[in-house]
Amino acid sequence: MSDHRRRILVADDDVDACQNLRDILTDMDYVVEVAHSGEEALAWIERQPFDVVLLDLRMPGMDGITCYRRLRQARPETVSILITAYATREAEQEAEFAGVARVLSKPVDPRRLLPMIDTAVRQPLLLVVDDDTDLCESLWDILRDQGYRVSLAGSVSEASRRLHDRSFDVVLIDLRLPDGYGVSIAQRVRATMPEAHVVLMTGYGRELREIVGDMGLPPPECVRAKPIDIPRLLADLRRVTT
Amino acid sequence: MNPEHLFRRYQELQAYVGWQEGDGALIVQARPLLMPVLPAIIEDFYDELRKHPDAAGVITGGLPQVERLKRTLTGWLEQLFSGIYDQDFVHRRWVVGLRHVEIGLSQVFTNVAMSRLRQGLMMALEAHRDQVDLPATQRALLRLIDLDLAVIEKAYRAGYVQRIQRIERLATIGQVAGGIAHELRNPLNVIRTSVYYLRNSPRLTPEKTAEHLERMDKQVGLCDVVITALSNFARLPLPELKPVVLGEFFAAILDRSPVAGQYALRIDIPESVPPVLADNSQLEIVFGNLLRNACDAMPDGGRIAIEAVRTGDRVRVTVRDNGPGIAAEHLTRVMDPFFSTKARGIGLGLPLSRAIVERNSGQLTVESEPGRGAAFTVTLSTHQQAP
Numbered sequence: 001m002s003d004h005r006r007r008i009l010v011a012d013d014d015v016d017a018c019q020n021l022r023d024i025l026t027d028m029d030y031v032v033e034v035a036h037s038g039e040e041a042l043a044w045i046e047r048q049p050f051d052v053v054l055l056d057l058r059m060p061g062m063d064g065i066t067c068y069r070r071l072r073q074a075r076p077e078t079v080s081i082l083i084t085a086y087a088t089r090e091a092e093q094e095a096e097f098a099g100v101a102r103v104l105s106k107p108v109d110p111r112r113l114l115p116m117i118d119t120a121v122r123q124p125l126l127l128v129v130d131d132d133t134d135l136c137e138s139l140w141d142i143l144r145d146q147g148y149r150v151s152l153a154g155s156v157s158e159a160s161r162r163l164h165d166r167s168f169d170v171v172l173i174d175l176r177l178p179d180g181y182g183v184s185i186a187q188r189v190r191a192t193m194p195e196a197h198v199v200l201m202t203g204y205g206r207e208l209r210e211i212v213g214d215m216g217l218p219p220p221e222c223v224r225a226k227p228i229d230i231p232r233l234l235a236d237l238r239r240v241t242t
Numbered sequence: 243m244n245p246e247h248l249f250r251r252y253q254e255l256q257a258y259v260g261w262q263e264g265d266g267a268l269i270v271q272a273r274p275l276l277m278p279v280l281p282a283i284i285e286d287f288y289d290e291l292r293k294h295p296d297a298a299g300v301i302t303g304g305l306p307q308v309e310r311l312k313r314t315l316t317g318w319l320e321q322l323f324s325g326i327y328d329q330d331f332v333h334r335r336w337v338v339g340l341r342h343v344e345i346g347l348s349q350v351f352t353n354v355a356m357s358r359l360r361q362g363l364m365m366a367l368e369a370h371r372d373q374v375d376l377p378a379t380q381r382a383l384l385r386l387i388d389l390d391l392a393v394i395e396k397a398y399r400a401g402y403v404q405r406i407q408r409i410e411r412l413a414t415i416g417q418v419a420g421g422i423a424h425e426l427r428n429p430l431n432v433i434r435t436s437v438y439y440l441r442n443s444p445r446l447t448p449e450k451t452a453e454h455l456e457r458m459d460k461q462v463g464l465c466d467v468v469i470t471a472l473s474n475f476a477r478l479p480l481p482e483l484k485p486v487v488l489g490e491f492f493a494a495i496l497d498r499s500p501v502a503g504q505y506a507l508r509i510d511i512p513e514s515v516p517p518v519l520a521d522n523s524q525l526e527i528v529f530g531n532l533l534r535n536a537c538d539a540m541p542d543g544g545r546i547a548i549e550a551v552r553t554g555d556r557v558r559v560t561v562r563d564n565g566p567g568i569a570a571e572h573l574t575r576v577m578d579p580f581f582s583t584k585a586r587g588i589g590l591g592l593p594l595s596r597a598i599v600e601r602n603s604g605q606l607t608v609e610s611e612p613g614r615g616a617a618f619t620v621t622l623s624t625h626q627q628a629p
Contacts, residue, residue, distance in 0.1 A: 014428050085423065106430065
């Protein structure tokens with residue numbers, strides 16, 4: 001990638017509010033894009049990944065929370081900060097329930113917002129590749145709470161797309177996927193992101209450890225048997241990301 | 243209600259139910275016969291209360307509360323037989339009704355409880371028929387209880403209405419606060435972030451400084467618009483009715499704030515339409531709002547028509563757009579204060595417009611079909627009398 005600057009999307013129908021955040025964030029060396037509606041924000045997200053999305057709760061057409069849900073679907077690793085002029089307790093709770101990173105009320109104090117963005121962009125990026133949607137969602141919740149940004153893929157082809165879009169710090173791969181073996185993903189990560197750590201997950205235990213060796217793949221840092229031992233996984237992640 | 247006024251009302255009711263001069267004396271005379279049955283009546287009252295979930299729910303303080311209530315009820319019954327039916331007596335009855343609203347005890351339960359009380363007392367009198375003038379005493383007692391019921395019910399009603407009004411007022415304040423909060427926090431947001439930028443930007447140029455100052459100024463203006471809209475609504479001045487020539491009127495409005503280029507505007511005001519009788523500047527607010535709404539409904543452009551038609555001594559002026567229209571469930575609410583479907587909208591434009599039009603002796607009506615645009619019609623009186 002030629003430009004290593006962090007990318008931020010500001011979505012607010014208030015043009016001046018967007019312009020101000022663009023000015024402030026550009027000064028901080030972020031790349032800033034602007035959307036004036038939920039639909040526009042989603043169009044941006046579909047085109048390219050962002051590190052952080054600032055979402056106004058009330059915009060014409062799609063509201064901020066619906067927009068967040070779709071955004072989370074499209075690019076689960078994006079950190080969203082919801083900004084609202086209402087700041088009622090209900091809106092906050094709904095947003096928290098939906099998994100929005102943070103809720104800030106207008107008028108936004110940049111002295112609070114900027115550290116939040118700074119923290120978010122430093123969080124390690126993880127990709128979880130598994131066709132078990134429930135496992136993916138649980139891992140997303142658990143890992144998000146632990147301060148990781150988590151992307152999800154349910155197949156080899158989806159994982160390829162994710163890996164093409166951005167680089168990851170850690171890639172967790174299930175060995176059996178509907179359209180092939182996770183090993184091919186591991187190989188690709190090895191080839192294109194030498195710094196990334198790979199964790200293989202398997203329901204078949206010992207045998208697959210041998211298969212992995214037979215295929216001539218450099219031994220992954222960890223092969224973890226399913227069901228995943230979460231405390232151990234978290235310890236692995238802490239070790240490889242710090 | 244003040245006690246004197248209430249007492250006069252009670253005296254009127256006494257006359258109405260046929261309360262006699264000697265009724266008080268009859269009740270005082272029967273008092274020693276009635277007092278011994280009171281504990282049983284009171285027990286019965288609370289037994290009944292416990293059987294009805296709605297009524298029982300009112301008792302939140304457990305046994306101590308029931309004991310307190312029994313003493314209150316005893317006092318209330320003792321006073322009923324005192325023979326002194328003065329201002330203080332009536333006022334205490336009144337307070338009972340208010341208290342029922344406070345604790346949420348339905349008047350239905352009071353009515354039923356009074357019926358049981360009535361039966362209990364009548365039976366007590368019958369048991370001592372040899373010691374009293376039974377028919378006269380029974381009649382006196384029935385009148386007295388009916389009067390009590392009337393006072394309690396009246397108090398209940400007054401208290402209930404007050405309570406509902408209080409709830410509605412609070413709901414309105416909540417709506418207002420929500421609407422205003424949103425409309426003020428957005429400009430404040432821009433102002434605060436501009437201040438931050440001006441203070442912290444490492445590469446602040448004169449152009450950027452000017453841009454942010456101008457932006458802040460504009461946003462202060464927006465705050466002012468919100469506050470002005472609100473205070474306009476709060477105190478709408480009396481209209482100064484003068485003939486307004488519609489053609490000139492719209493030419494002036496559109497000259498001052500023309501509609502943007504993406505809108506095709508058609509004005510159809512035939513020569514035959516006479517001037518209307520209205521306050522020119524108030525009418526400007528109304529049509530300014532209607533035109534702005536039409537534009538807001540079609541952000542990507544569309545057709546807007548202003549049409550005037552004379553019918554008798556009235557003139558109908560319609561602002562029509564070909565936007566998305568108004569959903570049926572919103573149609574009845576668009577003129578309610580603080581109802582808005584816009585992302586940025588305080589919800590005062592149409593209610594204010596309607597209030598203005600009504601003060602100008604006119605009507606504001608709306609017609610719309612989803613997908614086929616909306617038409618707002620202001621009907622006003624003509625300056626000339628119909629022939």
